[in-house]
Amino acid sequence: MNILVVLRMIPDSAGELQLAEDGRSIDREWLDFQLNDFDDHALEEAILLKEAGGAKVTAVAVGEGANRVLQMAAARGADEVVALQCEEDAMISSREIAASIAAMARAKSADLVLCGVQSSEDVFGQLAPYVGALLDWPHVSGANRIVANGAVLRVTQERGAGVAVTYELAAPAVLGVQTASKAPRYVSGSKLREASKTPIGRATPEPSGLERAADIITLRLPVQGGSGENLGGNAETVADRLVSILAAKGMARN
């Protein structure tokens, strides 16, 4: 089985996000870029599938810091790593890159394309259904367990309230991974150093073929706070206040 797994680099949104001067994007200059969480799970699931039944895993990374993440992917067990060139300092739109991923899936004779279920920059739509539709392959998003039995895949999908639905489909297919069957593994420094010698292939993007016809006009920060009260940042005074707030509601004793 040939597995293509897509790794998108996105800004660390736990940090402070500032708007760029054009008002239509965020200032990427000082941001930390990290692997999209869900893509990390997709990579793990690809490696788990390889370990379970044998597979060749090709990891393709897009965005700032792609090389670093590809070395990590190689250290975790990816057989081939490729960086997809993208416009510098632009947010990664899955709608834009879908055609490139589809072309690569064909070129690599992929049986399975895995990516994260979403990325927080994906305002124009999600990658798995775009790639699935472009290839006319079946696609399932929100996958949290994938079992391959030859070309037959069993995919479990999360619904609300902890309900899980399992589907059967035949490869080739595209899956949007929510959670890997096991938490993503850590790799040792020595493995990472060893993997740093893995040659990184380059791929040039294909035109998306889909007209955008929708555009971001402005970005803004949500109005902060709403009607909530800010108790500040001193843990002792906050604790005092919380005890009296809770006591007033009969949920604690002063």
Next chain:
Amino acid sequence: MKLIACTEGHSSKIEAFSLEMIAAARSLSQAGDKVVAFFAGRDAQAASASFGVADQLIAACAATSDLIPAETYARLLRDVIAVESPSLVLVPYSANGLDVAADIAARTGWPLISYVNEIKRDGESLTVVAQMYGGKILAECAVGLPAILMINPGAFPEATPGPIDTARVRMIDAEPALTSGKVKMVAIEVPDYADVDLTTAERIVCVGRGIGDEASIDLARNLATMLGAEIAGSRPVVDNGWLPKLRQVGKSGQKVKPKLYLALGVSGAPEHLEGMSHADLIIAVNTDPKAPIFNVAHYGATCDLFDLVANLSDRLRAGSGR
């Protein structure tokens, strides 16, 4: 113009957000417009008993399946789009919608905006507000029609449920599409809520990724015990195996409405807020003053959660005379 509101159901039930999609379409429709509710499910009873606010219901039903896979749903919807030529298709941000919206967008070439909270119509074009970066940024987007929008559950109030008369219902047999579909549903697992049911809990202490590691969960658990609260977690905490799945709050976890919700190190991504924003009293502790959890919190503190837990635990212990 025509607007299609996509609705969903499982077994003989409809998903509550279906009524939100219809309300959103209704709020955009003007004189002469038509709101069409598209439903795919086992039978049309619940849909035709509830979707009266729509002008028409197109129901694709297959009695043999409790759930129509998204692939089949999308194919049925594509056929409906081909016949109805709508200007706008509203898809809920749900497990199903995640596969349907971009599939349709890719096959029609229409624009798609996801995670939409607000829609303004100006004649034949729209301005929508969508959430990005876990709710930390709002994007105002211009959308030319025809278009697809994926709507956040909870962004629009539910339409009042009421029956739609049979003259306004068009039934489609979904069986052929279901049998020829490439994605087959083989099992539905419903968890045993006997262990813990957060939906009935009166007090909840929820830990997010900020808790850092598994060992620290105990600190929060002790605090929860002192408060008579259940312990819960955000998705990454549960994904890491630090808390069982039934203790996850949010879109793919439990939807809770306790009297007290204490969130420790939770950023407040839209998928988390979907499960808890209606709690009576929300207290959030997060070192990042820009964390979106503060947008729904009644009280917010920007101190370190470990300092807060230690201090609060001390005071509660003292208060209980121990």
